[in-house]
Amino acid sequence: MGVLRKTLNWYARLSPKHGASAPPFSHVVQIGDPTLRTVSHTVPIEKIKGEVVQNVIKKLQDVLFRYGSVGMSAPQIGINLRIFAMRHTAEQIASVQPEVAKMKGMSVVPYTVFVNPVLKVIDYQKVIHTEGCESVRSFAADVARYRAVEVSGWNAEGEPQSQVYTGWPARIVQHEIDHLDGKLYTDIMDRKTLHCTCWDEVNLSKGKVAIPFAPESV
Ligand SMILES: [Zn+2]
Structure with a gap:
C-alpha cells in the first residue's frame, strides 16, 4: 500500500459512515466482504417488479457494463x-484470440437477468479453464465446471424463464449461482494454478506497477 493510497483511505474514513455508500453499490465488493460468504435470500416473486428489486437489477446492469464483465451477481x-446478470457480446469475444475463444466454447449471450435461478446439470463432464472474478481482483486460476447446464428462474419482468447453456456461458452461470450460495471460485480452484494476472508486468516494470483496481472502461 503506497503513501498516496494510505492518505486516500484516511480521508475516506473521515467522511460519514467511513465514506461508504449504502448498497446496492456502484462498485464490486472484494473477497473478505461477508456479503460474498452469505447464502442469498430468495426474491418473493411478487416483489420482482417492485421498486427495490428493480433498483438492484438496474444497478447490477450498470456495474456489469461499466466493469466490462460477462457476469455479475447481486452479492457482488x-x-x-438471488439475482444475477450476464452477457457476452461479440465485441468481448473478439478481444480474445479466435482459437482461445473456440477452445473455451465462447458464444454470444444477450443481456440476461435471472431471479431465483435454479441450476440443473445437463452434461456432467467437467471442463477445466482459467477463470477470474471481479471480487477477486487481479487473480485467476484453473476451475473445473460442468460442460452444459440448464438454468430456470424468472426474468427482470417477473416472467418464468429457462435456458440451456453450454461451454463458456455454462461456466458463467455456474460461477454466478455459486455467488448466490456464498461460494467463490477460490473454494474449488486448482490451488497451484492461482496467479496474479499481471505478474509479468511486475517484472517488466521492476515492481513499479499499479495493479489495476478501478474499472478499466471508466
Ligand atoms: Zn465472481
Whole structure:
C-alpha cells in the first residue's frame, strides 16, 4: 500500500459512515466482504417488479457494463438477493484470440437477468479453464465446471424463464449461482494454478506497477 493510497483511505474514513455508500453499490465488493460468504435470500416473486428489486437489477446492469464483465451477481454489489446478470457480446469475444475463444466454447449471450435461478446439470463432464472474478481482483486460476447446464428462474419482468447453456456461458452461470450460495471460485480452484494476472508486468516494470483496481472502461 503506497503513501498516496494510505492518505486516500484516511480521508475516506473521515467522511460519514467511513465514506461508504449504502448498497446496492456502484462498485464490486472484494473477497473478505461477508456479503460474498452469505447464502442469498430468495426474491418473493411478487416483489420482482417492485421498486427495490428493480433498483438492484438496474444497478447490477450498470456495474456489469461499466466493469466490462460477462457476469455479475447481486452479492457482488452488496445485496444478498438471488439475482444475477450476464452477457457476452461479440465485441468481448473478439478481444480474445479466435482459437482461445473456440477452445473455451465462447458464444454470444444477450443481456440476461435471472431471479431465483435454479441450476440443473445437463452434461456432467467437467471442463477445466482459467477463470477470474471481479471480487477477486487481479487473480485467476484453473476451475473445473460442468460442460452444459440448464438454468430456470424468472426474468427482470417477473416472467418464468429457462435456458440451456453450454461451454463458456455454462461456466458463467455456474460461477454466478455459486455467488448466490456464498461460494467463490477460490473454494474449488486448482490451488497451484492461482496467479496474479499481471505478474509479468511486475517484472517488466521492476515492481513499479499499479495493479489495476478501478474499472478499466471508466
Ligand atoms: Zn465472481
